[in-house]
Amino acid sequence: MSQKEIHVIIERQDRQDAQPYTEEFRIPYRPNMNVIACLMEIQRNPRNSSGKDVAPVAWESNCLEEICGACMMVINGKPRQACSALVDQLEQPIRLKPARTFPVVRDLVIDRSRMFKALQRVKAWVPIDGTYDLGAGPRMAERDRQWAYELSKCFTCGACVEACPNVNERTKFIGPFAISQVRLFNTHPTGEMHKEDRFEALMGEGGIHECGNSQNCVQVCPKGIPLTTSIAAMNRAVNRHALSSWLKR
Amino acid sequence: MANQQVNRDFLFRRLHSLLGVVPITLFLFIHLTMNAFATKGADAFNAKAQTLESMPFLPVIEWVFIFLPLLYHGIYGMYVAYTSGYNGSKYSWGRNVMFTLQRVSGVVTFIFILYHLWTAKVLPDGPSFDMVQQILSNPLQYAFMIIGTVCAVFHLANGLWGFLIHWGVTVGPRAQRVSAYVLMLLFVVLSGVGVSALVAFHG
Numbered sequence: 001m002s003q004k005e006i007h008v009i010i011e012r013q014d015r016q017d018a019q020p021y022t023e024e025f026r027i028p029y030r031p032n033m034n035v036i037a038c039l040m041e042i043q044r045n046p047r048n049s050s051g052k053d054v055a056p057v058a059w060e061s062n063c064l065e066e067i068c069g070a071c072m073m074v075i076n077g078k079p080r081q082a083c084s085a086l087v088d089q090l091e092q093p094i095r096l097k098p099a100r101t102f103p104v105v106r107d108l109v110i111d112r113s114r115m116f117k118a119l120q121r122v123k124a125w126v127p128i129d130g131t132y133d134l135g136a137g138p139r140m141a142e143r144d145r146q147w148a149y150e151l152s153k154c155f156t157c158g159a160c161v162e163a164c165p166n167v168n169e170r171t172k173f174i175g176p177f178a179i180s181q182v183r184l185f186n187t188h189p190t191g192e193m194h195k196e197d198r199f200e201a202l203m204g205e206g207g208i209h210e211c212g213n214s215q216n217c218v219q220v221c222p223k224g225i226p227l228t229t230s231i232a233a234m235n236r237a238v239n240r241h242a243l244s245s246w247l248k249r
Numbered sequence: 250m251a252n253q254q255v256n257r258d259f260l261f262r263r264l265h266s267l268l269g270v271v272p273i274t275l276f277l278f279i280h281l282t283m284n285a286f287a288t289k290g291a292d293a294f295n296a297k298a299q300t301l302e303s304m305p306f307l308p309v310i311e312w313v314f315i316f317l318p319l320l321y322h323g324i325y326g327m328y329v330a331y332t333s334g335y336n337g338s339k340y341s342w343g344r345n346v347m348f349t350l351q352r353v354s355g356v357v358t359f360i361f362i363l364y365h366l367w368t369a370k371v372l373p374d375g376p377s378f379d380m381v382q383q384i385l386s387n388p389l390q391y392a393f394m395i396i397g398t399v400c401a402v403f404h405l406a407n408g409l410w411g412f413l414i415h416w417g418v419t420v421g422p423r424a425q426r427v428s429a430y431v432l433m434l435l436f437v438v439l440s441g442v443g444v445s446a447l448v449a450f451h452g
């Protein structure tokens with residue numbers, strides 16, 4: 001069985017403004033390979049299945065253990081992490097595509113700046129800087145910490161953004177992950193002190209109202225984050241904030 | 250300020266959601282229940298229709314509680330249906346299919362309501378059993394009335410499922426699953442009520 005091959009079909013693109021094209025590769029099989037291992041093999045021996053030498057396929061990856069989010073790509077039609085996509089569990093030919101909801105930089109490399117901007121918009125952090133030592137913050141109940149920890153596993157891979165039908169050229173939807181991050185930071189006892197700012201951000205352009213409950217996000221999230229629960233909880237909180245702040249005017 | 254402009258989107262969308270339930274869903278409940286009197290014969294239906302027609306301030310009630318909300322929900326709904334992406338063929342999970350159906354049924358309902366208003370409200374004077382029977386005697390119109398009614402009721406039931414999430418009532422996955430089952434039951438029952446009236450009119 002040493003002659004066994006893996007058939008990989010990759011949607012490639014040379015530059016940001018270039019036309020995409022597909023290229024096929026046949027890679028010698030080794031046990032326990034993941035998609036990253038396939039890409040490394042192509043990098044070592046960049047020759048396509050018709051025997052032509054080509055530029056090696058570009059992709060991004062870091063941790064190789066599904067905690068960094070960098071290697072998210074569309075594998076056999078679903079956005080997921082290439083590191084945890086095991087060849088033995090994939091149907092062949094293996095089809096790799098970049099997540100085109102984002103601008104494609106080259107081959108499988110995408111530009112996720114929009115996610116970073118969304119996190120900036122919703123203030124997805126706990127502000128603790130001051131001109132003097134603010135001391136220890138309030139404690140968090142263990143009961144809350146347990147579920148909030150699940151939300152903190154988000155590594156901004158972009159799978160939820162890729163799968164969401166309401167993230168497209170006609171909307172400005174910031175994406176499911178950002179809404180879940182608001183829930184995370186509004187649950188944190190110190191982060192909570194700025195919760196109104198985050199609600200206002202979710203009411204802004206491309207905010208929570210763009211969600212149409214297709215619930216694809218929760219299906220594709222590699223970390224199993226309860227994104228739809230976060231969205232519903234934030235719907236409640238944002239509506240309440242909108243009403244009460246209006247009544248106070 | 251830019252922010253003001255932006256907040257408007259949020260309000261417009263929430264208003265669209267709210268009007269979908271109060272009053273449009275409530276109206277459709279009443280409308281289909283009243284029509285179902287046709288199953289008890291022409292006289293029973295005509296008596297009910299007379300009562301409704303003789304309500305005081307009828308034009309005001311119709312415009313404020315039916316036409317204007319429906320106009321807003323319908324036109325904004327067309328806009329929402331246009332801005333939504335459709336990837337049901339790529340991701341065929343149940344909820345995503347329902348997302349697509351919600352928009353498709355909305356567009357069909359939009360066309361249906363225009364047709365229905367034209368044939369049953371603008372052209373004839375006053376509702377009556379015979380008038381409806383006349384319309385339904387055409388097999389194409391009969392079929393379209395059934396399709397339109399079922400589409401509207403599906404849109405209502407699945408719309409309520411989304412409404413419960415947009416207002417943060419059903420938060421967890423189990424609550425959302427149970428509400429889906431209950432509302433699909435409502436879809437079946439209310440469709441039955443609506444179609445039974447059409448069958449009775451058709452005779």
Ligand code: HEM
Nearest residue numbers: 212266269274323326327329355356359408409411412415
């Ligand atoms: C019988 C008439 C109608 C009823 C009872 C009705 C009811 C509803 C309800 C209850 C919702 C849920 C609101 C929410 O998601 O929070 C909804 C949503 C929706 N309606 Fe209607 N509707 C009607 C007509 C229409 C028409 C004519 C259109 C035009 C296309 C339309 C388009 C939509 C769309 C696109 C949504 C989804 C909104 C979203 O998910 O954000 N509806 N409708």
